[in-house]
Amino acid sequence: MSNHPRTVSMEFDIADLAMMAHALRIERNSQLGTRNDIARQRADTIAKRLSAAAPTVSRYFDDAVFCELVIAVYETSEPTVEIERPSWRTWGKEGFITVTAGDRKYRSANSDHLPECAALSEIRDFLAEVSPMVTPATPGP
Structure with a gap:
């Protein structure tokens, strides 16, 4: 958790986490073959964090x-x-x-x-x- 002015904290329902991770993986994949390596890596990192937080039964x-x-x-x-x-x-x-x-x-x-x-x-x-x-x-x- 950070209080840095460039960070935002949000709350999500556990029902949404797997779906949000999926959306970020789509975004990550859309950046393949582009020069947007940082955006791709960040989308991948956030997707992994959301997947880890999602209930295990969502799989x-x-x-x-x-x-x-x-x-x-x-x-x-x-x-x-x-x-x-x-x-x-x-x-x-x-x-x-x-x-x-x-x-x-x-x-x-x-x-x-x-x-x-x-x-x-x-x-x-x-x-x-x-x-x-x-x-x-x-x-x-």
Whole structure:
């Protein structure tokens, strides 16, 4: 933290951190092949700091989906977390992690999660932490 006149301190919701890091990585990549080495390095450094501050469970979802999911959980009393097997998968037990909050479902980026995977409990614990209600996220039906 600095009180230097050229620095600005801001607060962000944890729902936004992964999405902001993604936006900065896009900016960093747009500077590849230009002479803007300092801007590219600064964007990369800030993106890494934002990624490190983002909840670890955000890695299971696309950045914008995670943002929407967390905001929905803030307004939902009982989110559910389950594995949803894609209709096109005719073999195995793997599927998407699906969080239902209110009337919307939010799916993980990948469909390779097993019903007994540690990610489910990680996500349930996180949702219990950020949910405005005391009850933890329940397993799906």
